[in-house]
Amino acid sequence: MVNIQTVKNKRKSINKSDYNNLAGYAFISPWLIGFIIFTVLPMLMALYFSFTKYDVLSTPKWIGLENYKAMFTSDDRFRLALGVTFKYVFTAIPLRLIFALFVAMLFVKNRKLVPLYRTVYYLPSIIGGSVAVAVMWRQLFGVNGALNGVLSSLGLLDRQISWIGNPNTALWTLVLLAVWQFGSPMLIFLAGLKQIPSSYYESASIDGANGIQQFTKITLPMLTPIILFNLVMQIISGFMAFTESYIITQGGPFDRTLFYALYLFQQGFQFYNMGYACALAWVLLLIMGAFTAIIFKSSNYWVYSESKGE
Amino acid sequence: MKSIKMRRISGTILYHGFIWIFGFFMIYPVLWLVASSFKDEVEIFQKSYSLIPSSLQFDNYVQGWKGFGGITFGTFFRNSFVIVILSTIGQVASSALVAYGFARIKFVGQKVLFGCMIVTMLLPSQVLMIPQYILFSQLGWVNSFKPLVVPSYFGYPFFIFLMMQFMEGIPRELDEAARIDGCNQWGIFFRILLPLIRPAMITSAIFSFYWKWQDFFGPLLYIKKPNLYPVSLALKMFSDPAAVTDWGAMFAMSTLSLVPVFIIFVMCQKYIVEGISTTGLKG
Numbered sequence: 001m002v003n004i005q006t007v008k009n010k011r012k013s014i015n016k017s018d019y020n021n022l023a024g025y026a027f028i029s030p031w032l033i034g035f036i037i038f039t040v041l042p043m044l045m046a047l048y049f050s051f052t053k054y055d056v057l058s059t060p061k062w063i064g065l066e067n068y069k070a071m072f073t074s075d076d077r078f079r080l081a082l083g084v085t086f087k088y089v090f091t092a093i094p095l096r097l098i099f100a101l102f103v104a105m106l107f108v109k110n111r112k113l114v115p116l117y118r119t120v121y122y123l124p125s126i127i128g129g130s131v132a133v134a135v136m137w138r139q140l141f142g143v144n145g146a147l148n149g150v151l152s153s154l155g156l157l158d159r160q161i162s163w164i165g166n167p168n169t170a171l172w173t174l175v176l177l178a179v180w181q182f183g184s185p186m187l188i189f190l191a192g193l194k195q196i197p198s199s200y201y202e203s204a205s206i207d208g209a210n211g212i213q214q215f216t217k218i219t220l221p222m223l224t225p226i227i228l229f230n231l232v233m234q235i236i237s238g239f240m241a242f243t244e245s246y247i248i249t250q251g252g253p254f255d256r257t258l259f260y261a262l263y264l265f266q267q268g269f270q271f272y273n274m275g276y277a278c279a280l281a282w283v284l285l286l287i288m289g290a291f292t293a294i295i296f297k298s299s300n301y302w303v304y305s306e307s308k309g310e
Numbered sequence: 311m312k313s314i315k316m317r318r319i320s321g322t323i324l325y326h327g328f329i330w331i332f333g334f335f336m337i338y339p340v341l342w343l344v345a346s347s348f349k350d351e352v353e354i355f356q357k358s359y360s361l362i363p364s365s366l367q368f369d370n371y372v373q374g375w376k377g378f379g380g381i382t383f384g385t386f387f388r389n390s391f392v393i394v395i396l397s398t399i400g401q402v403a404s405s406a407l408v409a410y411g412f413a414r415i416k417f418v419g420q421k422v423l424f425g426c427m428i429v430t431m432l433l434p435s436q437v438l439m440i441p442q443y444i445l446f447s448q449l450g451w452v453n454s455f456k457p458l459v460v461p462s463y464f465g466y467p468f469f470i471f472l473m474m475q476f477m478e479g480i481p482r483e484l485d486e487a488a489r490i491d492g493c494n495q496w497g498i499f500f501r502i503l504l505p506l507i508r509p510a511m512i513t514s515a516i517f518s519f520y521w522k523w524q525d526f527f528g529p530l531l532y533i534k535k536p537n538l539y540p541v542s543l544a545l546k547m548f549s550d551p552a553a554v555t556d557w558g559a560m561f562a563m564s565t566l567s568l569v570p571v572f573i574i575f576v577m578c579q580k581y582i583v584e585g586i587s588t589t590g591l592k593g
């Protein structure tokens with residue numbers, strides 16, 4: 001009797017799990033199919049093309065590691081693009097996160113007008129990626145732009161210079177554009193700050209901790225998981241920056257703002273070196289993978305987690 | 311007592327004063343763009359920094375709307391709306407399906423596949439750019455909206471993740487009760503979960519709209535015919551430094567291209583703030 005019962009139960013549960021497997025795969029099938037066709041397949045194709053010479057018109061010709069060899073030995077623009085991108089990512093992203101945290105801390109108390117302030121400070125981020133803003137930035141910092149207008153009317157400038165066209169300032173206008181859009185990390189920090197129990201601060205101030213101590217001993221440690229998240233997401237988006245340099249500076253002057261993504265685009269779609277561009281893409285993937293891995297590995301040392309205790 | 315009160319008041323003034331000044335710099339470029347779109351040619355150059363045009367010139371809008379090559383901005387806006395609406399519907403609907411599958415059904419390989427999906431969120435799109443282009447051009451999809459629209463119907467990891475988070479907050483007893491009443495998985499999804507995750511779907515739709523509206527890279531690769539240009543690409547061509555002569559018109563069309571974004575931003579702020587705060591969506 002007992003045996004029959006368990007067998008019956010077993011059969012029933014197998015049927016149920018069969019049904020669930022079927023239903024589960026049916027529900028996720030849009031993503032799964034898309035993942036295979038639009039992600040896995042293109043990645044493998046890119047890997048294959050990266051070992052070939054391919055100009056779209058003729059069939060790909062296998063050349064082994066030549067593309068990679070050329071990249072690291074004879075391609076000055078590759079090194080330049082890498083340098084520019086690193087400089088951009090490692091100035092724009094930390095600055096953006098510092099601003100985001102600073103402003104989030106101003107907004108954490110529920111004072112009057114804070115919702116309005118939040119809107120105003122977030123606005124640049126919502127439109128920041130658009131062509132309109134890129135066009136606007138080009139004019140703001142151009143020869144006849146608003147910045148020169150202000151400076152010369154204050155008598156600080158005796159001749160009009162183009163901030164976009166000057167090799168020493170061009171990249172910094174793009175960094176400024178990136179920092180200007182600190183809205184998303186700001187909102188994420190704000191949500192994180194609101195989760196820190198106020199009792200922590202109360203007992204700290206009873207113990208006589210001042211504002212700076214409270215910030216370094218409570219706020220920062222409690223925020224580290226969010227800082228980690230913001231850091232990873234922002235660094236990735238920084239490496240992928242394209243529209244800014246494509247529209248505002250076209251990579252110039254003298255390749256001083258040649259972002260990696262722009263260089264990749266030029267190789268692929270302007271010079272039709274598709275094979276070489278695929279090699280560039282894979283190197284980018286490896287670099288970003290390495291960075292993400294380093295950040296996650298290092299997070300054991302600086303990210304606070306509840307489970308590890310006080 | 312009085313001095314404490316005084317100190318508090320001066321602190322408040324300092325706080326608000328700082329935020330106003332800093333906020334002015336934040337919003338100055340946007341105001342400047344709008345102001346410039348109403349200035350005439352002479353004023354654009356002579357008083358480039360001012361935020362108040364001496365007279366309201368709608369000429370720039372009239373001139374700008376004419377577009378280029380005999381195609382007006384009416385066409386470009388229509389193209390943008392077609393692309394954006396079709397892809398938004400696709401992204402939201404397909405993401406909801408996938409989110410239900412991952413959040414509510416136990417199946418073999420679930421964890422591995424979910425991991426794959428999370429990793430694709432970190433994947434730089436540039437890696438896929440060239441092979442995708444080759445794929446789509448061999449399908450004959452270049453110079454059509456298909457490369458911009460069709461991939462939207464295969465779920466979008468950020469939105470899937472957002473909706474999954476939302477589903478976590480819905481008690482599983484509801485599923486169980488529906489099951490006892492004879493609902494199958496589709497019934498539970500369609501009748502129970504779908505109405506309840508509406509806020510997450512609205513948030514996803516808003517972000518989908520934003521990203522597709524501002525998307526420049528996709529159209530740049532796939533759309534070569536001016537009569538198929540969306541606004542973003544048209545604006546780029548319209549404002550090429552080599553070709554542009556009418557600055558006012560360029561400012562006017564730039565401003566106009568931001569209007570739909572502003573409207574949604576003002577109307578749906580609550581959803582935007584919640585969406586970013588819970589999943590870290592990038593605006």
